[in-house]
Structure formats: structure tokens, C-alpha cells
Amino acid sequence: MMMFVVSFAAWLCVAAARPSADDQEHRFTAESESEEVRSAAIKRLLEVFGMDDPPANHGHKQPPQYMLDLYNTVADVDGVTKDPYLLEGNTVRSFFDKLHSEQVEFRFNLSTVARTEKILTAELHLFKLRPQPTHTFSRHHFCQVSVYQLLDTIKTNSTQEKRLLSSRLIPVHSTGWEVFTITQAVRSWMLDEGSNLGLQVVVRTLGGSPMDLKLIRFASGRHHHQSKQPMLVLFTDDGRTSATLESADPHEATAPSLLPQAPLSAPPSRTARSLDYGEEDGVSMPCQRLPLYVDFEEIGWSGWIVSPRGYNAYHCKGSCPFPLGQNMRPTNHATVQSIINALKLIKGIETPCCVPDKLFSINLLYFDDDENVVLKQYNDMVAGSCGCH
Ligand SMILES: *[C@@H]1O[C@H](CO)[C@@H](O)[C@H](O)[C@H]1NC(C)=O
């Protein structure tokens, strides 16, 4: 575990803060405090994933097929985003109906959605069943399915009991998922949780008269298989994207908190540097990208994370000596620094740092506190390439 924490910190490039041979004493102290460091590191890692506490582990429910399919569409087997433009926001949440009513009425508990989350789109997913065999003979070929938001007449000070959200013609004999957009209703529920009285679905003939509900049936959580349960799907954005620039700022770097014993200000001696690379490999290896597998099971998160089991974050390691070739992807600044270092013009100027210069996002599919399945995208989680900076 400690290795993981150290590598994770190294990945954020704190070459200057690496424990050197002089730090043996400090390292000894660190070992006796390793439990403390471990829990602090896990807490910090949870923050990277936008959480204060790990979600309660309720056991093993089957995630909705829709969410599994969505995850496989946006992410590869490692969880890395295939196409960053596929999702508009960075979060997709699914909710099951809590009402289990005999009527075609639904209510979803949205208490796990953060107030700050921006609702982009909300969809009601209903599974339309085949008409019962005795009702298959019907002169109707289409029906009008309308979704209403139920209103509190006292609160809104009106006689209007419901508001039309979405309406569509559906073939009577069809079967499968029907999706209705109900974004306005969810936005109003987010402003006032108490106003969430649920949704009502009304089915009419083309002429406008009520239709036999034995003919047009939607699966309910009460009588039908879990895989066909009515579901609310929210596409949101939690606004976390801007935070990534902060972590790229060396003054904001959070890594030192993982290595509380490492002296930040004192630059490592040259012997410490050469030890760092020389001891392990015999030769100084040039800056390159190496694997760094983050195993969620090892961290103790496999109970609430559905996918992936872990991911390869990669890390950057190696030296950036003069002269820096183009394969080192140096910045102009790094090139100049390596020249100053080589010429020994100024004392204490190190060679440039081997760091990620391209980062990819990963996706997590997980159960939240209320057993809802959530898909979230996290920026800058995988080192795509390394360079001397
Ligand atoms: C919604 O869920 C939360 C947490 O599970 C619970 O505290 C709250 O009472 C629920 N609200 C409703 C209206 O059922």
C-alpha cells in the first residue's frame, strides 16, 4: 500500500521532494505512522474522486443494463474515456422508482444529487410490455403516451394538478424501452425537494379518450423483473473540470501531504539523484512512461465500484540530461534549463523533470449511498505520455 501511495505521489512529479538517502531517519518515523499516512492518503484519494466518504456498501445489486451499456460505450476495459465528446457533462445518475404504485405513477428520490450539480438532461425510461394475449385484437394501432409532473395545488396556488412534460405516439403492439425527456420537472425538484410529488403517465387513444391499461402496459418495480424497472436517468455536470488546472500547479501540488516527511525546500543532492536511477537499473534510463496499476480492490473500494476493477495510471520516470532529444518532448524552458545545468553556469540548477505531458480521463461506474448506479468521468487521471519539463 505504501508503495502505491509513494508512486502515486511521484506521478504528480515531486522529484524535488523525493526522499533521498539522507532521509532514512525520516522514513523510519514515517513507517511508525504508516497507518495514519494510509488513512490520510485514502481520504485524499476519495477527494480526487469527488467524495468525502466511501459510499455505504449495501451488498450486490445488479446495475441497470442501461448504465452498463453506457459505461462500455464511453470507456474502454481500463475505464479510459474513448471519446471525450460523447457525454456533455461528467456525470450520469440512475434512479429506480420508489413508489411501486399500482397506478402508472412514479417517484424518484434525488437526495444524493448535490445541490451544485447542473442538470443537463433528465429522462424517464419505461419498459413497454406486450399487450396481454386477450387484448391483442384491437382496432387501435397507436396510442398517445403523456408524462405529467404532479403538482402541489396549495404550494403553487393554482387549480392545476399536473403539468405536461412530454407526449408521444407509440405503436400499441410495440415492446421495449420508451424514453421521455422530463428535464424541467427535475430542475424544479432540485430547487425545492418538497415539490417532488412524482410523475404520472396517461395513455389515450388518438381521439383523446382514455385507453385500456391492460392494452398498454409498462413494467413496474412491483410486478416485473428488476431489469425492466422504471428508471430516471440524469445527465449532469458537477463542475469539477476547472479544478484540474490547480493540481497541475506545482504550488498547489497536493502530493507533499502524502509524503509528510520529505523536506520540500532542500533540493536533493546529486548523489541522491544518481542513486535514484543508478541503483535500480544500473544505468540512468531516459525519461519514459512506465505502468502504475491502481487496484481498487487493494484500496478496499471493490465493494462499491462496479467498473473498472482498477486502471493503469502510468507514471513518468527517468532522467532528462543534456542534450534533450525531441523524443523527450521537452519544452523550450526545459531545453534551456538542461543547458544551464550542463554548463554548470549557476549552482543548484537541476536537470528538468520527467512528468506527464498528456493526461486522459477515466470513468467510474459505482453505487452511491442510496444504491443508485452512477457513472462519473474524472479528468487527468492517466498519463498519456511523458516529457522533460
Ligand atoms: C430520500 O432518501 C434519503 C436517503 O436515503 C432519505 O433520508 C429521505 O427521507 C428520502 N426522501 C423521501 C422523500 O423519501
Ligand SMILES: *[C@@H]1O[C@H](CO)[C@@H](O)[C@H](O)[C@H]1NC(C)=O
Ligand atoms: C393565491 O391566489 C389568490 C387568488 O388568485 C390570490 O388572491 C392570492 O393572493 C394568492 N396567494 C399567493 C400566496 O400568491
